[in-house]
Amino acid sequence: xxxxxxxxxxxxxxxxxxxxxxxxxxxxxxxxxxxxxxxxxxxxxxxxxxxxxxxxxxxxxxxxxxxxxxxxxxxxxxxxxxxxxxxxxxxxxxxxxxxxxxxxxxxxxxxxxx
Amino acid sequence: xxxxxxxxxxxxxxxxxxxxxxxxxxxxxxxxxxxxxxxxxxxxxxxxxxxxxxxxxxxxxxxxxxxxxxxxxxxxxxxxxxxxxxxxxxxxxxxxxxxxxxxxxxxxxxxxxx
Numbered sequence: 001x002x003x004x005x006x007x008x009x010x011x012x013x014x015x016x017x018x019x020x021x022x023x024x025x026x027x028x029x030x031x032x033x034x035x036x037x038x039x040x041x042x043x044x045x046x047x048x049x050x051x052x053x054x055x056x057x058x059x060x061x062x063x064x065x066x067x068x069x070x071x072x073x074x075x076x077x078x079x080x081x082x083x084x085x086x087x088x089x090x091x092x093x094x095x096x097x098x099x100x101x102x103x104x105x106x107x108x109x110x111x112x113x114x
Numbered sequence: 115x116x117x118x119x120x121x122x123x124x125x126x127x128x129x130x131x132x133x134x135x136x137x138x139x140x141x142x143x144x145x146x147x148x149x150x151x152x153x154x155x156x157x158x159x160x161x162x163x164x165x166x167x168x169x170x171x172x173x174x175x176x177x178x179x180x181x182x183x184x185x186x187x188x189x190x191x192x193x194x195x196x197x198x199x200x201x202x203x204x205x206x207x208x209x210x211x212x213x214x215x216x217x218x219x220x221x222x223x224x225x226x227x228x
Contacts, residue, residue, distance in 0.1 A: 004157070006157075040220070040221075041220065042118075042203060042218030042219060042220055042221060043158070043203075043216075043218055045215060045216070090157050090158070091157075092157075098209070102148060102160040102163060103160070103216060104160060105150075105157030105158045105159070105160075106157050107155070107156050107157045108155075108156070108157050110155075
């Protein structure tokens with residue numbers, strides 16, 4: 001299984017809603033990542049988990065809250081988002097948190113904040 | 115300031131011919147480079163990588179060339195096929211501090227014309 005899955009594929013939410021994005025991989029990877037990608041822009045790193053611990057938070061606003069319940073799952077909890085947070089949210093994983101490990105990406109969740 | 119640049123937003127190539135996608139970088143600490151392919155509504159898919167200790171890496175129809183002195187890499191696809199039509203992202207990382215970080219270019223949209 002060389003796949004990273006993400007649910008839901010599409011999400012529309014209001015600014016007062018609370019929602020969660022889910023990501024799953026069964027490749028035994030110990031590093032997992034959240035990226036945000038706006039239209040016609042490259043992916044921007046948000047968070048990195050290594051061995052289920054948050055390693056990196058790239059100065060992401062607190063309305064985005066990551067969680068890694070176990071080595072296969074990564075969640076992104078959303079609360080009080082702004083319309084400018086509308087984007088494609090990509091999850092990725094790699095064997096370890098080092099540069100020589102390719103990152104495998106999921107298909108993404110297309111988020112629209114109204 | 116963009117550390118990874120893909121100066122051609124788009125490229126059209128006839129089926130069967132060679133596609134050459136270019137990427138330039140400015141950070142001399144980068145020592146590992148990757149190419150990702152992205153179809154609409156999907157996450158990026160890893161294609162091929164190269165370490166700075168090499169100047170060429172080949173995998174089937176895909177070859178990546180690295181010119182460290184010019185801080186330039188290119189992806190060659192030979193022969194090009196209609197299924198290769200996608201957005202191609204160049205990415206770079208360093209084995210130093212922040213080695214988890216993949217810095218992406220803005221992408222080049224390749225269209226292979228049957």
